[in-house]
Amino acid sequence: MDWDKLRIFHAVADAGSLTHAGDKLNLSQSAVSRQIRGLEESLNATLFHRHARGLILTEQGELLFEATQTMSKRLESASARIRDSEEGVFGELRVTTTTGFGTLWLAPRLTKLYEQYPHLKIDLMLEERVLDLPMREADVAIRMKEPSQADLIRKRLMTVQMRLYASKDYLDKHGHPQDVEEIKNHRLISQSLQAAQVGSASTLVQKLMTHKPGSVLSVNNYFGVLQGVIHDLGIGVLPDYVTEDFPDLVQVFPEEDTNPVPVYLAYPEELRHSQRIAAFRDFVQNEIIAHRKHMKELGKI
Structure with missing residues (x-):
């Protein structure tokens, strides 16, 4: 032909x-x-x-x-x-991850990556849909579960737990509940059960709903949940990585910890030698090490 x-x-x-x-x-x-x-x-x-x-x-x-x-x-x-294989670290790199992780953890840290590689062009695609890396819908992905697509290099980065948080001002005004049954006296802020989210978060929300919260605010992503919490609207279900950047958040019902959620970085086998991928991978790993160290200093892990 x-x-x-x-x-x-x-x-x-x-x-x-x-x-x-x-x-x-x-x-x-x-x-x-x-x-x-x-x-x-x-x-x-x-x-x-x-x-x-x-x-x-x-x-x-x-x-x-x-x-x-x-x-x-x-x-x-x-x-x-x-x-x-021939060029330095510059040009386009298409990165896909979830809306929550991308807006709350990754995007605020990209300043450091650009300081190292000012000519890199990041195309950050935030969505819950799993893009097809072998078909080059994106170059590298960070996902909240191990990717199932074939011909991918996978690296487990960290684990995340879904926890309940409220602002200090909210708790000062409405009281600090000691038992999960007291959720009936508070507003619950969470992703809606119909929204794409990790299973452990959905399980926690379903359990809380059986105790009939006094009011409910449903949002379709964790960025919206965070905005509700930091503006004193109620008690929110959030991934624990947000507390480093928002140290005034107070954990509520610590006994209600969920199962750890694995976070993976993945990219196509054929990009194994990509300098852009290597630079991004090393940046994320270094940021996670710094994140863990800071969280230990804060006494949160």
């Missing part, structure tokens, strides 16, 4: 237009059209439905586009490996 025709087909399928694909490829519309027609003839298949508003892939075209998308991602990956 003609690789040049496949490249042109991919551009047309992606743009949905011969003209737009031609602009991207620096080819005339007629040249692009000839290449597509030649590819269809070689495959004995129609790849596009043509109409006044543009081009739509046929079923056969969809199959071929899936294949060229995979090829494109693999080529990008190979190109990244070649660059990373």
Whole structure:
């Protein structure tokens, strides 16, 4: 199969237009059209439905586009490996993690990484969906469970526990509850049970709900829960790593500790020699060591 025709087909399928694909490829519309027609003839298949508003892939075209998308991602990956083996620590690094960990722990520490590598460009993607690293949806991930995707290098970074916290001002005003049954006299702030979250947090919230909190504020991420807690709205379910940066938080119901949640860093096997990955990995590990040391000094671990 003609690789040049496949490249042109991919551009047309992606743009949905011969003209737009031609602009991207620096080819005339007629040249692009000839290449597509030649590819269809070689495959004995129609790849596009043509109409006044543009081009739509046929079923056969969809199959071929899936294949060229995979090829494109693999080529990008190979190109990244070649660059990373030759270049220093600069350029784009796509990092994915959860909204909570990304906003409350990682993002506030990135100043130190940029001080070391000022020409690095971090694309930080915060979402609960697990992105496909082998297909290069991201370069490196930090997740709250061990990744199950194949062909990944995994490193366990730390463990997190979900605990209950309130502000000093809130407890001074509403009292410091000593028993979990006293949650009925307080507002509970937590992620909603329908939101994507670690299982131990969901289990803790379900248990607290059986004691009928006096009021409930549900938020779809831990950043929102934290904002409610530090603004004296109630008792919140939060990961324990937030207390380093918010030392005025007071733990409530310490006997209600949850099972530890493992935190993993993962990246594709093919990026094993990436200098950008190595720099980010070492930065995160060093920050975790500093985090543990500080937490010990605060008497929180």
